[in-house]
Amino acid sequence: MRLTVVGNPDNRRVRMFTRAALAAGLPRPTVLPWADVLAGAAPPPAGELVRVDSPGEDPQVDRMLRQAATTARHGELVGLADAYAGLIGGLTRVAAGGADLLNRPEDVAVLCDKRRCHALLSDAGVPVPAALPPVDGYAQLRAAMAAAGWARVFVKPAHGSSAAGVLALAVGPRQVQAVTTIEHTPDAMFNSLRVRRYTDESEIAAIVDRLAPDGLHVERWLPKAGLGNRVVDVRVLVVAGRPTHAVVRAAHGPLTNLHLGNARGDLDELRAAVGPRGWSAAMETCERVAACFPGSLHVGIDLMFLAGWRxxxxxxxxxxxxxxxxxxxxxxxxxxxxxxALTSGQWQRWRASLGAEPAREVVACGA
Known part of the structure; x- marks a missing residue:
């Protein structure tokens, strides 16, 4: 059985997946570059198993995804809704030939829209932070926060990823403060790897108002548990419905993403703090999350334990x-x-248990 990977050929994920496939005795996956997909290349044939990888940081692909926002500079926080539409359109073209995608367009469409994803999880009974009704700018945001009685929120672009454009906003009696990766200039905003702290409310308002046209999702800022002098959360990878890998992300501030220079924490120490029952309950939650996306071989879940670990x-x-x-x-x-999970039939059995359509079986060369 042949595998195709939609992704940028020099992407680290693509290289690592290719090595894993070869080590399992599978043929070398065909790589279909994102640029070719977006330029109208023929989709993989019916029956092909296709893994779709992140478009990554390729400037050409970034411009192609954003379509209408082609004048935007690479890394500029504009046209995020266009990029989302380009991503889903590309996925739809990949699936048009009848290939069996390991991350189905309908799942990705929800996963890459924080508003839809939050609503789906909430409806499924998954514990998530409370969210505000839609807001279209800073004034409406402050009014909604006041109505809810919230002093601290996370303001997230609806279609962002990797903390790009996220603001951890705290409103006090004498000061407003936002922690973010946004580099704000008079004429543009850029995502950066340096965390900044803004305290000028007029500048914070300008940032929120610039992000708002592409859609905002605002959640209550819940106090995370900490280990030592850092707050922590956990990235949990769920493969075919089963939590497999976990990484503790430890930070001095509210943004815990590892690519921002934060540290990996000690998983054993965290599990000891949570306790066996608490960890088991958290993993059950991760399984419930994955079941919301039965067309996805894997999902990466950012799981937080609240102060007190309960x-x-x-x-x-x-x-x-x-x-x-x-x-x-x-x-x-x-x-x-x-x-x-593919070669052992685990993925196929999991999907069948959820009532999803049958998945194609993968066999290694010579099996």
């Missing part, structure tokens, strides 16, 4: 959140785990 909540669910280098489960990294 409760947990799901902060994010990621369609492309499987890059966990150096983390092994049963001797397998995150990509070998996905290949194992």
């Amino acid at each position: 409760r947990h909540a799901v902060a994010e669910v990621n369609a492309f959140g499987d890059l966990l280098p150096g983390v092994l489960s049963a001797g397998r990294d995150s990509y070998a785990e996905q290949v194992h």
Whole structure:
């Protein structure tokens, strides 16, 4: 059985998945570049198993995805709704030939829209932070916060990822403060790897108002538990319905993403703090989250334990959140785990248990 990977050929995820497939005795996956998909290349044929990877940081692909916002500079926080539409349109074209996608367009469409994803999880009884009704700018945001009695929120672009454009906003009696990766200039906003702190309310208002046309999702800022002098959360990878890999993300501030220079924490220490029953309950929650996306071989869940360690909540669910280098489960990294789920029939059995349409079986060469 042949595999195709839609992704940028030099992407680390693509290389690691290819190595995992070869190690399992599968033929080398065909790589279909995102640029070719968006330029109208023929989709993979019917019956082909297709893994779709993140479009990544390729400037050409970024411009092609954003379509109407082609004048935007790479990294500029504008045209995020256009990029989302381009992503879903590309996925739809990939699926048009009848290939069996390992991350179905309908799942990705929800996972990459924080508003839809939050609503789906909430309806399924998954613990998530409370969210405000839709807001179209800073004035409406402040009014909604006041009505809810909330002093601290996370303001998130509806279609953002990797903390791009997220503001951790705290409103006090004498000061408003926002922690964010946004680099704000008089004529533009850019995503950066440096966390900034803004205290000028007029500048914070300008940032929110600039983000608002592409859609905002606003959640209550819940106090996370901490280890030592850092707050922590956990990226949990769920493959074929089963939590497999976990990484603790430890930060001095509210944004815990590892690519922002934060540290990996000690998973054993965290599990000891949570206790066996608390950890088991959290993993059951992760299984429930994955069941909301039966067309996805894997999802990456950002799980937070609240101060006191007695409760947990799901902060994010990621369609492309499987890059966990150096983390092994049963001797397998995150990509070998996905290949194992395919070749062992685990993925097919899990989908059947959810009532999803049958999944094609994958066999290694010579099996």
